[in-house]
Amino acid sequence: MGTSSGRRVGRPRAAQRPDSGLDPRAELLVAAAELFTTRGYAATTTRAVAERAGMRQASMYHYVSGKEELLAELLESTVTPSLDRARELLADDAAPAEERLRALCRTDVELLCAGPYNLGALYLLPEVRTERFAGFRAVRSELKDAYRQLIAATAVGGGLAKGELELRTDLVFGLIEGVILIRRSGPERPVGEFARATADAALRITGA
Amino acid sequence: MGTSSGRRVGRPRAAQRPDSGLDPRAELLVAAAELFTTRGYAATTTRAVAERAGMRQASMYHYVSGKEELLAELLESTVTPSLDRARELLADDAAPAEERLRALCRTDVELLCAGPYNLGALYLLPEVRTERFAGFRAVRSELKDAYRQLIAATAVGGGLAKGELELRTDLVFGLIEGVILIRRSGPERPVGEFARATADAALRITGA
Structure with missing residues (x-):
């Protein structure tokens, strides 16, 4: 999860995903797509998705309600x-x-x-x-x-x-x-x- | 899981699955087929498979080495x-x-x-x-x-x-x-x- 500095409180992801250019929600969808298809849906925790997307679990809930919402959106896509x-x-x-x-x-x-x-x-x-x-x-x-x-x-x-x-x-x-x-x-x-x-x-x- | 009596020690399944006529290994395969397809493979514990087949988890290991063996056999079938x-x-x-x-x-x-x-x-x-x-x-x-x-x-x-x-x-x-x-x-x-x-x-x- 990396260390947090005072500057980064409340936006812990910025320093960890500098290259993708995706907004946080899209980043979560990409992370979920990878983990659901490679590790399996049941075996993937929301925490693992958040980490893969370079953010904390608590921050993730600003963007999606949880794993089911990510799966629904991936399926519909x-x-x-x-x-x-x-x-x-x-x-x-x-x-x-x-x-x-x-x-x-x-x-x-x-x-x-x-x-x-x-x-x-x-x-x-x-x-x-x-x-x-x-x-x-x-x-x-x-x-x-x-x-x-x-x-x-x-x-x-x-x-x-x-x-x-x-x-x-x-x-x-x-x-x-x-x-x-x-x-x-x-x-x-x-x-x-x-x-x-x-x-x-x-x-x-x-x-x- | 039921209660065990002295008579049933070592063969706890007999009284619980009187009707299927299947041997214990086949019973485990049927239970695994149901649980893997309805609840999911990752979400199914070996204990749940054993219980569904009417036996204790410890007894199950007389017949199969675990969940992976059951999945492999179901796939091959x-x-x-x-x-x-x-x-x-x-x-x-x-x-x-x-x-x-x-x-x-x-x-x-x-x-x-x-x-x-x-x-x-x-x-x-x-x-x-x-x-x-x-x-x-x-x-x-x-x-x-x-x-x-x-x-x-x-x-x-x-x-x-x-x-x-x-x-x-x-x-x-x-x-x-x-x-x-x-x-x-x-x-x-x-x-x-x-x-x-x-x-x-x-x-x-x-x-x-």
């Missing part, structure tokens, strides 16, 4: 940008649905592969099933619904019965999120190329 | 039966590779959907990257290699460059393991039908 893109794509109904679906798949894979930590690995935590993370589950469910609408708008998708449309949506969404498992154990690849190949595979699954 | 099937299918080179690949996908999806607990969710634990779980990672890697060989033996796969074969193998394997994520949040479906649909999707990804 893996879905919200894709959902924003999905909404734009759903509105752009002049473009062929196949191309819009392909674009959504690429954006989503790029997001799931972004950053130094595989945040998608946190989806499977038992804690994520609790009420505290209902917001994340709702955003993820809305994203999946956007996939369903785009698949339904394709030439092949328009002819599918409801159950078959649900099934293909689940398979496409499972393929895209399966990137989390591939990223965990697969070889490193240029993300753009991998995202394109995954989008092609998704289109083949829909039958397009 | 999600892969070994599929690998056994893959070896049979690789040996059966009279049958078309497409049909053998389809059969492997179905077996694997059925296994990943089997049992009351989604054990595949444990793949993403940070602990699984440690040396203790090298055995599991080796079996999983061998299974993935079987997929690669079967894809390479298909009519389309035979013409693929090495990098493209690797990529399609990763995508097929990611789709199959992505079932873990679908199972977590998707609707309940008859497993046989879902396994067939996933196998069809896998074949489409290979280009067959």
Whole structure:
């Protein structure tokens, strides 16, 4: 924790994180992303997150309410940008649905592969099933619904019965999120190329 | 934990688990499967596993060396039966590779959907990257290699460059393991039908 001097009382972090340029809240999110994915969520204390971010535990509570808030925000960060893109794509109904679906798949894979930590690995935590993370589950469910609408708008998708449309949506969404498992154990690849190949595979699954 | 009587010293479990018909080691595996997937691995103590299995912590060590052994065995149970099937299918080179690949996908999806607990969710634990779980990672890697060989033996796969074969193998394997994520949040479906649909999707990804 370092020693504190009179000058630094109340702002103990400044001297310890001179390089990142991040604000304290962002610093806490980066620290939590690292610790939750490398040590595990349950095994990480709020104190460890604060220390990793170069601040005292008491200071941390000025910025976040605790570990759950950090996890919720990290989870949502893996879905919200894709959902924003999905909404734009759903509105752009002049473009062929196949191309819009392909674009959504690429954006989503790029997001799931972004950053130094595989945040998608946190989806499977038992804690994520609790009420505290209902917001994340709702955003993820809305994203999946956007996939369903785009698949339904394709030439092949328009002819599918409801159950078959649900099934293909689940398979496409499972393929895209399966990137989390591939990223965990697969070889490193240029993300753009991998995202394109995954989008092609998704289109083949829909039958397009 | 109950009270112990003189009669039950040394075999405290008998009176508490009369119905399961499982041997003590299997009982511990069932208890660990439940607790690791519902409470989390780090948050589960060996004592909690022993209690759930109706035995004392000290008795548990007659059957397993601890939590890591239970996790390793649970992880391997999600892969070994599929690998056994893959070896049979690789040996059966009279049958078309497409049909053998389809059969492997179905077996694997059925296994990943089997049992009351989604054990595949444990793949993403940070602990699984440690040396203790090298055995599991080796079996999983061998299974993935079987997929690669079967894809390479298909009519389309035979013409693929090495990098493209690797990529399609990763995508097929990611789709199959992505079932873990679908199972977590998707609707309940008859497993046989879902396994067939996933196998069809896998074949489409290979280009067959």
